[in-house]
Amino acid sequence: MDHATAQSVRGDFNDATFDYAGTRSRFFRKKDKFLVETDGPDGKLATFEVKYTFGIDPLQQYLIQFPDGRVQALSIAWDTRPKQQGGQRWFHLYPDNAVTSSDSLHWTKLNQNWNFMCAECHSTNVNKGYNADRDSFATTFSEISVGCEACHGAGSRHVTWARTIPAARGPDDGLQVRFDERTGITWAASAGKLTPVRSAPPPGLRKEVETCGRCHARRGQLSENWIPGRPLSDTHRVSLLDRHRFYADGQMRDDEETYNYAPFKQSRMFAKGVTCSDCHDPHSATLKAPGDGVCSQCHTPAKYESAAHRHHAHVSPPLGCPACHMPERRYMILDRRHDHGFRVPRPDLSEQTGAPNACNDCHRDKPAAWAAHQIEGWFGPERRGHQTYARAFHAAWSEAADAHAQLAAIAESASVPGIVRASALAELPEPILDLIRHGLSDSDPLVRLGVLDRLEGAPADQLWPLASPRLGDAVRGVRIRAAELLAAVPPARQPAADRDQFARAAAEFVDAQKLNADRPDSRTALANFFLRQANPGAAEAEYRAALRLDPSFAAAAVNLSDLYRQLGRDSDGEKILREALSASGQDASLHHALGLTLVRQKRSEEALDELRRAASLDPGQMRYAYVYAVGLNGIGRRDDALSVLNQSLRGHPNNLELLSAALNVSREKGDIAAALGYAERLALLRPDDPRLANLIRELKR
Numbered sequence: 282m283d284h285a286t287a288q289s290v291r292g293d294f295n296d297a298t299f300d301y302a303g304t305r306s307r308f309f310r311k312k313d314k315f316l317v318e319t320d321g322p323d324g325k326l327a328t329f330e331v332k333y334t335f336g337i338d339p340l341q342q343y344l345i346q347f348p349d350g351r352v353q354a355l356s357i358a359w360d361t362r363p364k365q366q367g368g369q370r371w372f373h374l375y376p377d378n379a380v381t382s383s384d385s386l387h388w389t390k391l392n393q394n395w396n397f398m399c400a401e402c403h404s405t406n407v408n409k410g411y412n413a414d415r416d417s418f419a420t421t422f423s424e425i426s427v428g429c430e431a432c433h434g435a436g437s438r439h440v441t442w443a444r445t446i447p448a449a450r451g452p453d454d455g456l457q458v459r460f461d462e463r464t465g466i467t468w469a470a471s472a473g474k475l476t477p478v479r480s481a482p483p484p485g486l487r488k489e490v491e492t493c494g495r496c497h498a499r500r501g502q503l504s505e506n507w508i509p510g511r512p513l514s515d516t517h518r519v520s521l522l523d524r525h526r527f528y529a530d531g532q533m534r535d536d537e538e539t540y541n542y543a544p545f546k547q548s549r550m551f552a553k554g555v556t557c558s559d560c561h562d563p564h565s566a567t568l569k570a571p572g573d574g575v576c577s578q579c580h581t582p583a584k585y586e587s588a589a590h591r592h593h594a595h596v597s598p599p600l601g602c603p604a605c606h607m608p609e610r611r612y613m614i615l616d617r618r619h620d621h622g623f624r625v626p627r628p629d630l631s632e633q634t635g636a637p638n639a640c641n642d643c644h645r646d647k648p649a650a651w652a653a654h655q656i657e658g659w660f661g662p663e664r665r666g667h668q669t670y671a672r673a674f675h676a677a678w679s680e681a682a683d684a685h686a687q688l689a690a691i692a693e694s695a696s697v698p699g700i701v702r703a704s705a706l707a708e709l710p711e712p713i714l715d716l717i718r719h720g721l722s723d724s725d726p727l728v729r730l731g732v733l734d735r736l737e738g739a740p741a742d743q744l745w746p747l748a749s750p751r752l753g754d755a756v757r758g759v760r761i762r763a764a765e766l767l768a769a770v771p772p773a774r775q776p777a778a779d780r781d782q783f784a785r786a787a788a789e790f791v792d793a794q795k796l797n798a799d800r801p802d803s804r805t806a807l808a809n810f811f812l813r814q815a816n817p818g819a820a821e822a823e824y825r826a827a828l829r830l831d832p833s834f835a836a837a838a839v840n841l842s843d844l845y846r847q848l849g850r851d852s853d854g855e856k857i858l859r860e861a862l863s864a865s866g867q868d869a870s871l872h873h874a875l876g877l878t879l880v881r882q883k884r885s886e887e888a889l890d891e892l893r894r895a896a897s898l899d900p901g902q903m904r905y906a907y908v909y910a911v912g913l914n915g916i917g918r919r920d921d922a923l924s925v926l927n928q929s930l931r932g933h934p935n936n937l938e939l940l941s942a943a944l945n946v947s948r949e950k951g952d953i954a955a956a957l958g959y960a961e962r963l964a965l966l967r968p969d970d971p972r973l974a975n976l977i978r979e980l981k982r
Contacts, residue, residue, distance in 0.1 A: 282344075282403045282426050285315045285331045291341045292359030292371070299357055299371040302379040306357055308371070317343065317355065322389040324382035333425075335395075335403065337361065339368070339615040344395055345388075350410070350418030352395035356380065356388045360615060374613055383864075391831055396420045397799055402496035405431040408505060413798040413826075432492055432563065434458060434509040458510030460489050462556050468579045477579040483554030485724055486512065490545065493557045494519070498542030499526065503758055503793040514726040514758035519543070521731055522704035524678045528636035530627065530671035531701065532620055538612045544622040546700045549667035555579075576602045592659050605639045625666035628652035634675035670701050677708045680935040682966040685710050692716050699723070703731030712736065717747060726756040733762045741769045745776070752782040760786040761793055765806075768813035801827035801834040808837070812844065820844060828857075833865035839874045846881065854878050869899035873908065885916060896925065903933045910942055919950045935966055953980055 283289040294308045294315050304326070306319035315331040332352065333344040341359045346352045356375060362368025373380075380386045392398065396418045400407045406423035423430065430436050438455030462484060468477040488510035494500075495507065500517040507516045519542070520526055526537040531547045533539040545551050560575045561568060568575050573586065585602070588594040603609070605626050607619035626639040631649035640652035656664075673687035681687075691697055691705040693716055706720050706728065712735055720732035729751060736748060744766055751763035764786035767775075775783060790810060797803035808823035821844060827837035838861035842854030858875040865871065876891030892909040899905055906929035913922040926943040933939055944959035957980040964973050 283334045284425065285334050285343070287313070289334045290315055290331070290343075291334070291337070291361045292343070293369075297371060299373075301357065301373045302381055304381075306371075315343070317345075317357075319355070319357070319388075320382055322382060322387075331355075333395075335399070339617075340613060349416065350396070350420060352400075352418075352420070353389055354393045354395055354399065356386070356393065358613070362615070372614060376614070385831070385833065391800065394799070397797070401502060403427065409796070409799075411796075411799045413795070416799075416830075418799070432509060434507075457508060458488060458492075460492070460510075460558070462487065462489055463558060466554075470581070479554040483556075486510075487551075487556055489556045489558060490542070490551070493563075494542035497540045499539040500542075502796065503761060504789075504796065512726050512756050513542070514730060515756050516758070518758055519700075519727060519730075521707055521727070521734070522674065522701065523708075524674075528671075529634040529675040529678065530624070530630055530636045530668050531622055532608070532624070532636055533610070535610055538618070541618070541621040543700060544620050547668060547698045548621065548623045550623050552667070552698060573601050592655075604643075608637065608639045608642055622668065624668055626652075626656065627664060627666055627668075627671075628656060629664055630671045634671050636671060670697060670705070673705060674708065677710070680933055682935060689713055689716060692720065699725035700727050703727040703729075706731040707734040709735055712739065721747065721751060726754075726759050729754065729756075729759050730762055733759070733766060736766055739766075741771075741774075745770050745774070745779075749776075749779050749783070752779065752786045757789060761790045764790045765810060768810050771815070798826075799830065801831040801837055804830065805834070805837045805840060809840065812840075817844060817848065828861070832863075833861060833868070835861060835865065835868045835870045839870055842874055842878060846878070851878055851881050855882070867898060869895040869902060869905060872898065873905050876912075877908070880912070885912075888912065889916070896929075900929070901932060903929050903936050903939060907938050907942060910946070914942075914946050914949070919946050922946050923950070923955075934962075937963065937966060940966075956980055 292308060294310045297308045299306045299308070304320045306317060308315075308317050310316065316328055317331060318326055318328045321327040321329070329345045331343045332346040335342040335344055335354060339360065339362050341361050343355045343358075344352050345355065357371055357373055360368040360370045360372055375386055378384070378386065382389065384390070385392055387393070396409055396411070400409065400420060400422070404422035404425055405428040408421045410419035410421060411417075412419070433439075434457035436456070440455070442450060442453070442455040465480075467480045469480070470477045491511065491513045492509050494513045495517065498513060498517070499520040500513065502517055504516045513519060520539060522531055522543065526534055526539050527543070528534060531544065533544060548555075557563065559569070559578070570578065573582070576585070580602075584590060591600060591605075593600050603619055606623050607621065608624075609617050609619055611617055624639075627636075628638040628640050628649040630636055631638045631641065632653060638649065638652065640656070641647065641649055644652060670691045673684070673691045675681075676684035676687045688705045688709050692702050692709070694702070697705075702720070702723075703725070706716065709716075717732055717735065720728050723729055723732075733748060733751065736744060739747075748763045748766050751759050752767070754760045754763065764783060767783060768787065772780065787810075791807065794803045794807040794810070804823045804827035808820040808827065811817075811819040811823060821841065824837045824841035824844065827834055828841070831837075838857050842857050845851060845854035845857070855875065855878050858871055858878060862868070862871050862875065872891045873895035876888045876895060879885075879888035879891060889909070889912050892905070892912050895902075895905040896909040906925050910922040910925040910929075913919075913925065923943060923946055926939055926946065930936065930939050930943065940959050940963045944956050944963065947953075947956035947959060957977065960973065960977050960980060964970070964977060967973055
């Protein structure tokens with residue numbers, strides 16, 4: 282990041298124009314100011330001054346500061362690559378979306394806000410300075426770009442030490458953390474082996490990885506009191522592996538950048554003790570050696586550069602290690618990112634789970650089965666690779682009958698990376714108490730967080746004995762998550778010895794949400810917390826604050842309408858949902874919630890229309906189809922109900938609720954053969970259910 286000057290600005294501001302979604306934007310200069318005429322928050326053309334530049338290669342964005350202190354990133358960026366590579370042009374970061382001022386991705390909206398989205402990682406010692414009462418920012422930083430203290434922490438004590446005459450200096454150089462994990466470490470292959478081994482076991486806390494992860498992870502900020510070398514989860518909430526951001530084998534999805542903290546923590550490299558600066562120079566942001574030289578620091582070229590290993594001798598230029606083991610994805614149109622999971626290509630897993638693989642990244646005209654056959658011919662039928670959990674997550678996300686057992690096996694395996702065990706625990710269809718207790722005492726804070734995520738929705742009387750010990754956890758993120766869960770336990774049922782600890786952790790949770798009070802999701806999380814504490818007034822205020830920030834934020838509208846349901850105010854709930862729909866009419870969750878509200882008001886036709894729209898807008902959400910089908914069946918439209926259920930079952934063939942509903946509707950309709958078919962499908966998923974076995978015998982008779 283830099284101030285916009287003649288030296289820092291790379292884009293063409295010589296009265297250049299760019300057309301997008303019906304708007305012609307113009308980039309020009311007046312004296313020493315860089316200006317852009319483009320569509321503002323109201324959709325009308327206006328002129329804005331570029332305050333800052335953002336990035337250098339392969340693209341540069343431009344930041345506009347508004348009077349209320351918010352700084353917004355223009356979505357029209359400059360391609361800084363040479364012209365012969367397709368660069369030196371203006372382009373839009375959402376070329377296929379036709380984003381206008383009414384869209385949440387518009388450059389003036391929350392999702393393009395520098396103060397929240399960008400500042401922490403692109404400047405040093407950032408204080409967001411959001412004022413919730415005024416909805417304004419007074420963001421400050423010590424250095425406009427990334428300086429020494431961004432990674433090493435406050436440096437005043439180190440400066441004092443450096444200014445002391447050498448003879449008088451003590452051993453303490455004043456730095457907050459010593460990145461000494463590589464000091465004295467060597468890598469050598471033992472006799473008869475080509476794979477190197479670290480001369481000492483890796484430390485439990487990887488200070489480098491946790492520090493780099495502050496910016497190279499998909500995460501949310503919990504506190505600005507970051508201390509270098511501490512677990513990232515102390516000040517940030519790290520995303521676990523889920524179906525929205527990751528493929529089943531842990532690769533990040535093309536449309537959901539997760540950065541490289543999560544992929545690297547899944548890798549065999551991380552497991553063996555490799556750290557960031559083994560490959561990267563953190564000060565120059567360059568690799569330690571050109572080309573495959575980084576890999577050959579440890580991996581013997583004689584083996585890994587041979588034709589017997591690479592099998593692509595005919596390819597020119599020759600393929601390097603990253604081509605197969607660090608597949609490339611592009612974000613922001615131009616920015617190439619290599620996956621740091623260091624994976625063995627597994628096209629066989631692509632066949633089974635739909636995850637991409639390096640082979641078909643190049644051989645796009647061939648199916649994954651072809652690539653899997655080639656791999657088997659080269660390396661034999663035994664498939665290898667550190668990421669052994671793809672089938673378990675695919676089973677969970679496709680609702681397979683054995684998903685529970687597969688996830689449990691992953692969660693209890695000591696050889697599986699911590700972030701994967703955490704994700705498996707969070708995904709468990711049903712909690713397993715032994716795994717829960719063991720996970721809550723795991724040395725990895727991510728595993729403890731995964732367990733707490735799994736306990737979401739557990740009965741309050743079971744929660745306290747399980748989660749309360751984590752209220753005093755050494756890692757802030759774990760304490761906060763425990764307090765969030767335990768807020769549902771009334772004070773009178775909290776053991777007296779734990780109340781102070783809960784109060785402290787609860788205060789940390791509230792502080793974390795207030796830090797992000799400029800975000801509707803944080804205001805909604807705080808509202809949910811107050812509601813769990815039986816404080817509906819405070820909850821209502823926070824839900825309404827979230828909707829003021831973003832009138833289309835569905836979670837706040839849905840939760841507020843549900844609060845009104847609990848208070849017997851369904852008409853107010855309907856009003857809230859309709860207001861949100863006026864800003865976001867294509868949101869299925871809003872239509873679904875409105876449908877349920879209308880059902881309670883006995884407005885059946887209107888309700889069914891809203892439930893139908895929800896199921897149509899989001900066919901992947903089986904709950905919408907299920908509720909719509911139940912509604913259809915309730916007014917005697919059994920054929921239509923079965924049609925909806927069967928359509929949803931094509932995407933969720935193992936869903937118990939859908940199958941049970943189809944079974945019941947078929948029986949009510951008198952179609953015994955269809956009912957038997959659904960019952961037998963259920964029996965495959967629930968083989969030990971005696972009532973189901975009896976029903977099948979009855980249907981057969």
